[in-house]
Amino acid sequence: MKTKMKVLWLSAISCNGNTHSFFNYSQMEQFLEDFEFIYHPVIDSKYLLQDIVSQDIECDVLLIEGAISKEFKRADLSIVDIIQRYSKRVKKIVTVGTCATFGGIFRESGYEKTSGLHFDQEKRVDTFKSLLDKTISLSGCPVHPEVLVNTLYAIKKDITLKVDEFLRPKEFYAYTVHNGCTRNEYFEYKVDNHNFGELEGCMFYDHGCQAPFTHGSCNKILWNEVNSKTRAGLPCMGCTEPSFPRQNLFSTKKNMAIPEHLPVGVNKRVYLTLAGITKAFKIDRLEKKLFDD
Ligand code: SF4
Numbered sequence: 001m002k003t004k005m006k007v008l009w010l011s012a013i014s015c016n017g018n019t020h021s022f023f024n025y026s027q028m029e030q031f032l033e034d035f036e037f038i039y040h041p042v043i044d045s046k047y048l049l050q051d052i053v054s055q056d057i058e059c060d061v062l063l064i065e066g067a068i069s070k071e072f073k074r075a076d077l078s079i080v081d082i083i084q085r086y087s088k089r090v091k092k093i094v095t096v097g098t099c100a101t102f103g104g105i106f107r108e109s110g111y112e113k114t115s116g117l118h119f120d121q122e123k124r125v126d127t128f129k130s131l132l133d134k135t136i137s138l139s140g141c142p143v144h145p146e147v148l149v150n151t152l153y154a155i156k157k158d159i160t161l162k163v164d165e166f167l168r169p170k171e172f173y174a175y176t177v178h179n180g181c182t183r184n185e186y187f188e189y190k191v192d193n194h195n196f197g198e199l200e201g202c203m204f205y206d207h208g209c210q211a212p213f214t215h216g217s218c219n220k221i222l223w224n225e226v227n228s229k230t231r232a233g234l235p236c237m238g239c240t241e242p243s244f245p246r247q248n249l250f251s252t253k254k255n256m257a258i259p260e261h262l263p264v265g266v267n268k269r270v271y272l273t274l275a276g277i278t279k280a281f282k283i284d285r286l287e288k289k290l291f292d293d
Pocket residue numbers: 177178179181182183184185187201202203204209210211212230235236
């Protein structure tokens with residue numbers, strides 16, 4: 001019989017959004033032949049949460065969903081103490097989603113000192129400093145199920161994943177979400193999108209698309225294997241970044257008509273030069289509807 005990797009899915013201060021995203025994984029049957037949840041808050045599992053907190057149960061990987069505060073308890077035990085206990089037993093710890101990684105939306109939960117496991121937005125948190133080498137961060141609100149599952153298989157196969165400054169695997173987070181968007185040509189020639197949901201135009205110039213400075217694979221590994229926000233006509237909200245959630249998500253903040261945030265690695269002078277050149281083009285094809293009614 002195949003040895004299954006034992007996984008503990010611990011839910012901290014969370015909306016269970018990553019759990020729901022995970023349920024969309026298309027090869028779930030295969031996954032459950034290779035992995036076993038010793039505990040999951042929603043999936044039937046071998047042990048109850050009470051068993052998890054009162055015993056030391058064998059486990060290979062600890063998955064944490066949700067933001068962390070010492071004040072927050074599960075089965076009458078602080079989430080911090082549960083993490084400390086299991087972190088000693090496991091081979092790897094994975095923060096699942098932006099709340100577990102950076103604090104995310106639940107930084108505002110009202111619990112004292114709420115943050116991600118190692119980061120409070122961009123700032124380092126020292127509580128679990130000794131676990132840095134064991135941790136992989138998978139940010140996203142929610143995280144893409146394939147990013148989570150492929151990371152778990154990499155752990156199972158002892159493949160070392162190169163990570164960025166926030167411990168996110170470069171395999172999935174070295175790209176920006178802009179990479180692979182079907183609207184790239186509109187971006188290059190500065191053709192705006194006029195209405196959400198339309199197929200034409202880029203949403204960077206007016207509608208607040210954060211994809212050019214958001215790290216993730218949403219346009220490389222499509223959601224439900226078919227689409228992404230920006231392909232469908234909705235701006236990227238930057239949900240994989242430490243600064244998520246920002247305010248005024250659907251408008252582009254500008255100074256003197258220049259977007260305040262520029263694509264990663266592009267300085268203002270370069271942007272102005274390029275913008276000046278591209279403005280000189282007027283490409284009829286890009287001004288028209290893709291499908292004439
Ligand atoms: S809509 Fe967003 S992701 Fe697509 S090309 Fe424009 S800026 Fe890039």
